Amino acid sequence: MRFVEEFRDPDAAKSVLAAIAHVADEIGATREKPVHIMEICGGHTHAIFRYGLDKLVHGGIEFIHGPGCPVCVLPRSRVDECIELAERPEVIFTTFGDAMRVPGTGKSLMQAKADGADIRMVYSPLDALELARRNPDRQVVFFGLGFETTTPSTAFSIQQAAREGLSNFSVFCNHITVPPPIKALLDDPHMVLDGFVGPGHVSMVIGVHPYDFIARDYGKPLVVSGFEPLDLLQSVLMVLCQIRDGRAEIENQYARVVPEHGNPASLAAVADVYEPRPSFEWRGLGEIDASGLRIRDAYAAFDAETKFGVGYGAAAGRLVVEEPEGAACGAVMTGRCKPTDCPQFGKGCTPEMPLGALMVSSEGACAAYYQYGGARAVEVAE
Amino acid sequence: MCLGIPGQIIEITDVDRQMGMADVSGVRREVSLLPVAEGPLEEMVGQWVLIHVGFAMAVIDEDEARLTLEALRGLGEAQETLEQMAEGKKAFEEAR
Numbered sequence: 146m147r148f149v150e151e152f153r154d155p156d157a158a159k160s161v162l163a164a165i166a167h168v169a170d171e172i173g174a175t176r177e178k179p180v181h182i183m184e185i186c187g188g189h190t191h192a193i194f195r196y197g198l199d200k201l202v203h204g205g206i207e208f209i210h211g212p213g214c215p216v217c218v219l220p221r222s223r224v225d226e227c228i229e230l231a232e233r234p235e236v237i238f239t240t241f242g243d244a245m246r247v248p249g250t251g252k253s254l255m256q257a258k259a260d261g262a263d264i265r266m267v268y269s270p271l272d273a274l275e276l277a278r279r280n281p282d283r284q285v286v287f288f289g290l291g292f293e294t295t296t297p298s299t300a301f302s303i304q305q306a307a308r309e310g311l312s313n314f315s316v317f318c319n320h321i322t323v324p325p326p327i328k329a330l331l332d333d334p335h336m337v338l339d340g341f342v343g344p345g346h347v348s349m350v351i352g353v354h355p356y357d358f359i360a361r362d363y364g365k366p367l368v369v370s371g372f373e374p375l376d377l378l379q380s381v382l383m384v385l386c387q388i389r390d391g392r393a394e395i396e397n398q399y400a401r402v403v404p405e406h407g408n409p410a411s412l413a414a415v416a417d418v419y420e421p422r423p424s425f426e427w428r429g430l431g432e433i434d435a436s437g438l439r440i441r442d443a444y445a446a447f448d449a450e451t452k453f454g455v456g457y458g459a460a461a462g463r464l465v466v467e468e469p470e471g472a473a474c475g476a477v478m479t480g481r482c483k484p485t486d487c488p489q490f491g492k493g494c495t496p497e498m499p500l501g502a503l504m505v506s507s508e509g510a511c512a513a514y515y516q517y518g519g520a521r522a523v524e525v526a527e
Numbered sequence: 528m529c530l531g532i533p534g535q536i537i538e539i540t541d542v543d544r545q546m547g548m549a550d551v552s553g554v555r556r557e558v559s560l561l562p563v564a565e566g567p568l569e570e571m572v573g574q575w576v577l578i579h580v581g582f583a584m585a586v587i588d589e590d591e592a593r594l595t596l597e598a599l600r601g602l603g604e605a606q607e608t609l610e611q612m613a614e615g616k617k618a619f620e621e622a623r
């Protein structure tokens with residue numbers, strides 16, 4: 146039983162939509178005075194647009210798109226560092242496909258590949274491990290990217306490399322964590338947020354409790370949600386019911402996949418291999434305390450930063466790279482404006498010629514608007 | 528990259544490395560069972576798991592899935608009742 150079709154049932158969707166409308170009316174939400182619900186995860190943003198949920202729900206509900214797209218929040222200088230690594234003759238640079246078209250200050254990994262760098266797209270860090278086994282005379286570097294969902298996969302891979310004594314495998318670690326930027330957003334006095342739909346696959350790893358502070362300290366509801374349309378609709382309804390009843394709790398809509406305390410084996414591997422960095426730079430959000438991970442000294446042999454002297458830890462006096470002119474990436478990333486509010490949307494910035502990662506990542510909000518909003522979104526921008 | 532895909536474990540391929548073969552909508556891919564392997568690996572065969580960048584990250588819990596679906600269905604029934612109530616009210620108004 147895969148439980149995919151069941152969670153796309155149009156009849157059930159209709160009744161959830163009706164229930165949403167009912168509760169929205171009860172709390173007096175209108176188009177002019179909407180309830181603001183942030184879906185943190187870029188995967189949710191895409192599902193909302195793919196199924197047109199933003200159009201189907203009661204007009205009094207406004208989705209604010211959160212910073213949960215790991216490539217989009219990556220400062221351009223990180224992409225530059227990847228290219229610096231990839232251009233070393235001994236290196237085979239491996240990455241998830243998502244990162245390929247993300248622009249650095251000069252070029253993207255895709256362009257660097259066309260220029261001759263040995264860059265290979267892989268589905269899993271396990272593929273990078275296999276490449277290292279098969280190419281003992283080359284250095285295989287894996288671009289470790291993503292939130293809590295992907296962090297265990299690189300931690301397990303590093304442990305495996307250590308067990309095998311592979312000396313030509315390393316990870317360029319840019320893993321980040323979800324709760325710190327949410328706290329940063331909640332501390333921002335300009336943000337108006339009434340509740341959250343939480344990323345289900347992050348909680349599959351970390352459980353639901355790392356979000357407790359959102360309810361306890363900020364009095365906002367959060368519902369951990371699955372990715373099918375019915376999951377999202379039910380989660381929106383659960384957030385609304387909490388608002389109506391004056392509750393602020395962390396609830397779990399996605400219990401078929403998310404255990405309350407997450408995945409113990411993954412958490413243990415992550416704790417063994419990684420430790421928090423004092424702070425990490427996010428595109429659009431700036432430096433956030435303890436929001437990024439680095440490889441512990443015990444695994445320094447597998448740390449590309451240490452091995453090649455490139456990257457966050459190595460860059461002395463880091464410069465903050467300016468955004469391209471007219472680009473609103475930072476504001477879109479933090480939900481302060483919609484992609485269509487960006488002056489470059491659909492003009493200077495398209496999936497073919499992107500200015501920001503939001504336009505090319507499979508989880509980027511601009512890509513979602515462009516792909517599913519199509520001409521309508523461009524019209525709005527004009 | 529952050530989205531998982533459900534697949535069914537069809538055999539164990541490497542006990543030492545805890546690898547198994549998964550069937551993902553007809554496509555076969557070897558995945559790591561490290562995150563979900565608790566008891567004997569053989570017990571994983573036949574299970575539906577959520578696969579994420581080559582790792583089985585969670586066993587999909589059928590009972591929980593059913594409960595969620597039931598809650599959704601319950602919602603539909605409640606909605607029907609509400610609609611009937613609203614209709615009922617109208618009937619009184621019309622009568623006046």
Ligand code: SF4
Pocket residue numbers: 471472473474475477484487488489490491494495499500501502503504511
């Ligand atoms: S449209 Fe392009 S430039 Fe504007 S916010 Fe989106 S990615 Fe950035």
